[in-house]
Amino acid sequence: MIPLPVLDSHAPALRVESLHAFAYCTRLYYLQEIERISVPHERVFAGRHLHAALEADEDGESVSLELASDALGLVGKVDCLRRRDGTHLPYEHKRGRPARAADNTPQAWPSDRLQLVAYAVLLEEAFGQPIPEGRVRYHAANVTVRVPIDERARDDLNAALAEARLLRETVERPPVTENPRLCEKCSLAPVCLPEEVRHEREPERDPVRLFPPDRDGTTLHVVGHGTNVGISGDSIVLKPREGDETNLPARGIDTVLLHGFSQISTQAIRKCVEHGIGVHWLSVGGYHTASLVPTAGQVQRRVRQYRALTNEDTCLALAKRLAGAKVEGQYRYLMRASRGDDEARDSIQSQLGGMVPILAGIPDAPDRDALRGQEGAAAVHYFAALRSLLGPQVHDDLRSDGRSRRPPLDRFNALLSYGYGLLHTAVMRAVLATGLEPALGFFHTPRSAAYPLVLDLMELFRVTVWDMPLVGSLNRGQWDPVADFVATRAKVWLSEAGRKKAIGLFEDRLQETWKHPVLNYSLSYARSIELEARLLEKEWTGEPGLFARSRLR
Ligand code: SF4
Structure with a gap:
């Protein structure tokens, strides 16, 4: 069995979710977990909705559970836990379809498997009883796949934990994955630019378009002298010195530019930070004077x-x-x-x-x-x-x-x-x-x-x-x-x-x-x-x- 390395007590715990990214692509893990890069992505939102629906399920069997282990240096929240024949079984719910073996039998994807194994090992520690298997439910195919929690599974988990921790010590990004198909579904492709890297290596290869053609939001220019920017619910409100207020949904805006002598309230600044909206100040002449953007993990x-x-x-x-x-x-x-x-x-x-x-x-x-x-x-x-x-x-x-x-x-x-x-x-x-x-x-x-x-x-x-x-x-x-x-x-x-x-x-x-x-x-x-x-x-x-x-x- 692969032993766990000695943990640095000051290092933050790894999230089980990060192991999912790690098994998918080590570069994705690095970008997300170490560089703290995130990009709003429709699949991520869809996934969140599915999880929210499951948490609301009150049939007495399905619950989600927060888990943590100091020994493993691991934390996570299992989607769902069920009791079968006196033992607990962790369940993971996925929107997509399962992988297929050579004989076409459905299998868990490596990233889903590693995530489930991590939850099972956390549950063993929490309940003090062995967990023999976990299950992944693939909703698009209406298929449930069983994952044995055996010695091989534990070795794979320990090896992944060791490598994931090692990556936290380096400032070098891992290379892009050798499997371009993974990139097509990756939320960080617009940051990672894997196709552009491949194109540079093989110029005759036409890159698959993964970089978005246009921005996700718009820029709000606040030009009027004395115009005040405030908030109301999830909207940004512009109050000119004279005339009517204008309400704009914060979600459609990616930048606020305050020109000259316009003002912004503390609450509006906080709302911008929450929504990842950058705020920039310009002089009357158009010269940049200051910027406020989220800076974590850089x-x-x-x-x-x-x-x-x-x-x-x-x-x-x-x-x-x-x-x-x-x-x-x-x-x-x-x-x-x-x-x-x-x-x-x-x-x-x-x-x-x-x-x-x-x-x-x-x-x-x-x-x-x-x-x-x-x-x-x-x-x-x-x-x-x-x-x-x-x-x-x-x-x-x-x-x-x-x-x-x-x-x-x-x-x-x-x-x-x-x-x-x-x-x-x-x-x-x-x-x-x-x-x-x-x-x-x-x-x-x-x-x-x-x-x-x-x-x-x-x-x-x-x-x-x-x-x-x-x-x-x-x-x-x-x-x-x-x-x-x-x-x-x-x-x-x-x-x-x-x-x-x-x-x-x-x-x-x-x-x-x-x-x-x-x-x-x-x-x-x-x-x-x-x-x-x-x-x-x-x-x-x-x-x-x-x-x-x-x-x-
Ligand atoms: S775009 Fe591809 S190489 Fe880059 S992080 Fe995602 S899966 Fe990995």
Whole structure:
């Protein structure tokens, strides 16, 4: 019999449920139990409803029971317990169908079996009597499978407990499972990205689409001066200074963005935390000032990030890829926007010509300082050309003589800066959702209130998520130089009407879908940002190669 290892009395007990994940896929166990990652998933909700129904069953036979063992370092709640011939039998209820042996007889799945064995051993300790078997009821097939609690079962449990505890000591994620079919039903596939890993290893293999095409919820922007965010039941309530309240179900919202001088109550913050809704504060100018997101269980992810991004070679390699993707994106956009327009192409030809040698020199940059210089030189050409993409119909007051950031000195720059502020928060959201430390980047230096890693990732999206829709909207005459701006001699910023317009343009763009040229599937820009954050993390978790590979076609 495999002996149990000596337990660390300070280590938290393992949950039996975690052993189910462990037997399903060790990586799933690691993500769920150690990194504490969870994703709302319809099968998980369905499972919870089934359990809730069973607990309500009062026929005298079915009960659920909390169990714990200090000796095993294990806790759990058995679905159902029945007495048969003087012995207790643990039952597990599953919605699906059983596995099948070679002769087609129904069997328990390995994960269900391990879970049941764990409950049986806990029950033996609690009742002081042997438990000879347990049963799993598969409701979709209307089949009950018997699981013997014999020596082999106990050995399997002890081996699993030992390995599960060992995994708690490491910061390295186990590899993706060799069985891709498991991933199709796994709630953590959007975080784990197993198909993307397989595609990188075998590029000719078409990945099965497991990453969601769009976000699960929407962003609530609170723009009105003095608007108060409160709660009522499970709804978020917006109370403007004047006018009617608006009630919005919390379940449909994944982010609350408080702009300028809007307020949020403590109760509303608590409700947001309960629902996993991130809350972010932005200044009137659109600059990110603070974020509140659930942060449990991120230490492993941050330790790996610190290890990787304190290595100069790793940082330089990532920075070259990022700068190359950024400048190529700018170049492609300029080419695309001036295609078929000889006048526009002529006016930006010298800028395009200036970008070509910069782009070619990026792979040979000796260090990050040199790379920043190249990226900056390309940006000068790009912004000079970008202004030339505005058609003759655009009002003179909406044009610009050059890039000015803090503060923006003209309306065009105010629009650019405001959109980049919104993008900063969208990227921050993705960085925090991925569990990365936003303050530790690989390209930007920590010199302002902005977070270097967020600034790094933003570089991949400035053109596609803001510059392109902004130039399009200016050319379509959607901006009013008077009503949408507040201008003084020292700076220009957006009025409330202008901010609402910019937010609408930005959110519409985030919802638009495009096809990832390497992974070959379509997804919204909102999801693209999250995808890149997760692909970046893979650069230092043993699955590199896909970060910053997407390009504007
Ligand atoms: S997606 Fe696949 S590899 Fe990743 S945790 Fe789930 S089952 Fe394991």
